[in-house]
Amino acid sequence: MVLGSTGSIGTQALDVIAANPGDYRVAGLAAGGGRVDLLARQAAEFGVEVVAVADASAVPALKEALRAHGAGPVVLGGPEGVAEVAGWQCDTVLNGITGALGLTSTLVALKAGRTLALANKESLIIGGPLVKRLARPGQILPVDSEHSAVQQCLWAAGPDGYDPSCVKQLVITASGGPFRGMKREEMADVTPEMALAHPTWSMGPFITVNSATLVNKGLEVIEAHLLFDLGFDRIEVVVHPQSIIHSMVEYVDGSTIAQASPPDMRLPIALALGHPGRIPGAARAIDWTMAHTWTFEPLDDAAFPSVALARHVGSEGGTAPAVYNAANEACLDAFIQGNLPFLAIVDTVAKVVEEHQVTPADSVEEVLAADAWARARAAELTAGHSR
Ligand SMILES: NC(=O)c1ccc[n+]([C@@H]2O[C@H](COP(=O)([O-])OP(=O)(O)OC[C@H]3O[C@@H](n4cnc5c(N)ncnc54)[C@H](OP(=O)(O)O)[C@@H]3O)[C@@H](O)[C@H]2O)c1
Numbered sequence: 001m002v003l004g005s006t007g008s009i010g011t012q013a014l015d016v017i018a019a020n021p022g023d024y025r026v027a028g029l030a031a032g033g034g035r036v037d038l039l040a041r042q043a044a045e046f047g048v049e050v051v052a053v054a055d056a057s058a059v060p061a062l063k064e065a066l067r068a069h070g071a072g073p074v075v076l077g078g079p080e081g082v083a084e085v086a087g088w089q090c091d092t093v094l095n096g097i098t099g100a101l102g103l104t105s106t107l108v109a110l111k112a113g114r115t116l117a118l119a120n121k122e123s124l125i126i127g128g129p130l131v132k133r134l135a136r137p138g139q140i141l142p143v144d145s146e147h148s149a150v151q152q153c154l155w156a157a158g159p160d161g162y163d164p165s166c167v168k169q170l171v172i173t174a175s176g177g178p179f180r181g182m183k184r185e186e187m188a189d190v191t192p193e194m195a196l197a198h199p200t201w202s203m204g205p206f207i208t209v210n211s212a213t214l215v216n217k218g219l220e221v222i223e224a225h226l227l228f229d230l231g232f233d234r235i236e237v238v239v240h241p242q243s244i245i246h247s248m249v250e251y252v253d254g255s256t257i258a259q260a261s262p263p264d265m266r267l268p269i270a271l272a273l274g275h276p277g278r279i280p281g282a283a284r285a286i287d288w289t290m291a292h293t294w295t296f297e298p299l300d301d302a303a304f305p306s307v308a309l310a311r312h313v314g315s316e317g318g319t320a321p322a323v324y325n326a327a328n329e330a331c332l333d334a335f336i337q338g339n340l341p342f343l344a345i346v347d348t349v350a351k352v353v354e355e356h357q358v359t360p361a362d363s364v365e366e367v368l369a370a371d372a373w374a375r376a377r378a379a380e381l382t383a384g385h386s387r
Contacts, residue, residue, distance in 0.1 A: 001027050001028050001114070002028075002030075004032075004097040009143065012269055013096060014046065024273065026048050028085045029046075030086070033056075034055070048073050051074070056077035059075060059077040090114060092117055093117065096120065098207070102123040103364070107134060110139060117141050118144075126322035126326070127361070127364070129317075142223070143269055146172050154167075157251070162228075168252045170250075173239075174240065175201065175242075176240075177213075180239060184302065190342035200263045201243065214304040240294065241295060242294050246259050261285065264284065266283045305346060313353055319356070319359050320356065323374040326374035327374040330375040340382050340385045
């Protein structure tokens with residue numbers, strides 16, 4: 001099942017599957033409803049049983065496009081239709097939906113007992129305790145390249161598997177984004193076009209801007225804490241502009257194991273889909289006949305305070321990570337539409353986080369209420385801004 005099939009992760013997942021005919025069957029697809037022709041083409045190519053769009057008003061156009069492409073799957077509309085696809089009979093659900101909207105699908109897929117190939121980190125981060133309570137060990141396979149790298153480094157740990165007491169720290173790498181090396185004041189006039197031009201990865205718009213503010217790295221630190229059960233003091237971030245080392249695990253004896261490959265999301269996607277095997281030729285390997293230089297530098301926390309803020313909300317737990325994420329998503333929308341200066345994104349998130357009264361996040365309703373409050377508060381704080 002591929003959720004978010006028309007996006008950056010979804011289309012690359014379908015590339016991996018198309019390159020391995022006979023090994024995988026796509027049972028169904030879900031998307032927002034913004035690209036119905038692409039969705040219908042995918043449905044026809046993979047002969048799926050069911051297709052859903054979150055925007056129910058897109059259903060008539062989707063049905064017409066499906067007819068034009070000669071496909072006749074079950075068609076579902078609305079967020080409940082997407083949730084039905086998330087729980088549809090299959091082995092693995094790839095959640096490539098963008099943002100907090102992916103939470104329901106993550107919960108439904110886990111409840112249905114599916115293996116969850118998780119690109120939608122936001123659902124784990126905002127629903128932390130809820131998601132962790134539902135997931136059995138090994139049920140979530142990370143698709144984020146850094147966490148896929150950590151997972152591979154942990155698999156390499158030894159014959160007895162993952163022993164947290166042998167791990168000194170996780171080292172999460174960051175490309176540094178398009179503004180690496182800049183001081184805060186130099187980023188005052190950053191435009192959406194500049195923030196959307198990532199130096200090493202081609203991704204959807206939200207995660208690309210999140211990589212420019214380094215909020216994405218902050219989210220990944222919380223994601224690593226939740227996936228691998230290590231304290232925030234044992235999760236380091238290091239800037240590695242070439243994006244070849246995707247993360248590392250440092251062991252207590254001084255040994256560090258790193259995972260390296262050219263930046264290509266098809267590798268972590270293939271690893272999650274093919275688990276416990278590896279899919280031959282899923283992505284290009286490093287060319288060892290060429291000279292390479294890989295560099296590492298510390299993160300500039302003064303220029304990019306988003307990672308320290310993420311550590312703070314992650315340590316607070318409860319609804320705090322949901323508020324960090326939701327305030328950020330609201331600010332991203334405003335920034336991409338040209339209604340908010342770049343630096344105001346993280347400044348606003350920090351203000352919303354500071355005002356929030358944290359509660360335990362023991363129910364979906366509690367998480368969604370905190371999410372809604374943070375979006376509304378961020379909108380109030382940013383109203384009237386223009387770049
Ligand atoms: N792209 C990467 O390289 C990358 C790397 C690591 C992690 N991730 C994570 O993967 C997730 C997806 O990122 P992306 O870059 O692939 O985003 P994207 O290119 O913007 O694609 C988002 C997908 O979600 C669909 N969608 C939107 N709202 C939906 C809803 N309510 N229900 C169902 N589907 C919905 C979109 O459909 P429409 O086309 O109809 O709008 C689209 O198919 C994010 O959580 C991101 O952080 C991405």
